[in-house]
Amino acid sequence: MEGIETKAFAHVSLKSPSGLFYFLAKFPEKCIFRFQQADAARTIPEKAMLKTVKVSTNRKTGPIAVTYRSGEHNVFGTCPKTCGLNPAGEHSAGLVDSPYLAAIVDSVPRGGLAWTYSHFALKLLPKPQAGKTVINASCDTEAQAVQAVKAGYPATLAASPDSAEQWPKIIDGVRFARCPAELSESFTCDDCGGDRPLCARGDRDYVIVFVGHGTGAKLVGADESGGCYGAQGFVRMVWNNTKKTGARDDAKTVKAFAESLPMGSKLRHHIVGDVGLAQS
Numbered sequence: 001m002e003g004i005e006t007k008a009f010a011h012v013s014l015k016s017p018s019g020l021f022y023f024l025a026k027f028p029e030k031c032i033f034r035f036q037q038a039d040a041a042r043t044i045p046e047k048a049m050l051k052t053v054k055v056s057t058n059r060k061t062g063p064i065a066v067t068y069r070s071g072e073h074n075v076f077g078t079c080p081k082t083c084g085l086n087p088a089g090e091h092s093a094g095l096v097d098s099p100y101l102a103a104i105v106d107s108v109p110r111g112g113l114a115w116t117y118s119h120f121a122l123k124l125l126p127k128p129q130a131g132k133t134v135i136n137a138s139c140d141t142e143a144q145a146v147q148a149v150k151a152g153y154p155a156t157l158a159a160s161p162d163s164a165e166q167w168p169k170i171i172d173g174v175r176f177a178r179c180p181a182e183l184s185e186s187f188t189c190d191d192c193g194g195d196r197p198l199c200a201r202g203d204r205d206y207v208i209v210f211v212g213h214g215t216g217a218k219l220v221g222a223d224e225s226g227g228c229y230g231a232q233g234f235v236r237m238v239w240n241n242t243k244k245t246g247a248r249d250d251a252k253t254v255k256a257f258a259e260s261l262p263m264g265s266k267l268r269h270h271i272v273g274d275v276g277l278a279q280s
């Protein structure tokens with residue numbers, strides 16, 4: 001139609017540039033298009049922020065090195081959507097941040113130990129290796145924890161406050177015992193296991209149980225999402241601060257941090273946060 005402008009309206013995802021060229025080639029010159037991004041393409045990738053602390057003042061860890069990991073806009077941004085303790089599921093991570101995961105696995109202080117916990121699915125987590133960071137499988141049910149141990153992962157269980165008197169016990173041949181720091185106000189991760197804290201033992205064949213406590217604890221082990229101990233109090237305050245002032249290049253930062261620690265240091269990655277690809 002020579003001389004006549006034809007209006008066409010289309011939704012074109014910027015994630016498929018080849019589709020865009022194909023689309024344009026089908027129309028004659030002088031067509032006017034209004035492009036609108038598809039919802040998926042409009043999602044702006046979130047940055048992960050990492051706070052490093054050489055000597056923690058956290059009551060439970062004691063004076064060891066620790067990190068906090070957060071999304072840039074949402075503290076739960078690096079936590080998996082699927083975590084039963086996460087009250088912000090839809091704003092959390094669906095994928096593991098592979099370069100960051102590789103970085104923390106290698107981020108062990110010289111002559112020392114490093115460990116962390118992840119709520120991502122077992123198949124996405126590396127099994128323990130000598131000289132590397134131990135990644136504990138954080139489980140929401142006894143059955144998940146048994147499965148993790150039988151599959152060769154060190155596991156922890158977030159248990160409901162009602163269960164406090166039940167432990168220790170053996171379930172399906174696997175021993176479950178409470179974290180000793182929950183049983184004594186003056187006991188810390190720094191005191192735990194002699195020179196080898198229980199959570200840093202990748203070859204562990206028993207489950208460490210954390211009984212929910214504090215505000216929101218009633219949600220631990222319940223059907224409703226929520227109950228993360230980092231959602232309130234002092235930990236939440238530091239986590240919020242991580243969001244604002246943490247380092248943006250988390251993979252590089254965590255490696256440099258581990259290298260900077262004194263020989264033989266203990267490093268707990270992620271007082272809060274996980275290995276997810278950050279999402280707001």
Ligand code: SF4
Pocket residue numbers: 061179180181182188189190192193197198199200208
């Ligand atoms: S089991 Fe030991 S290392 Fe693990 S959280 Fe409790 S005190 Fe810390």
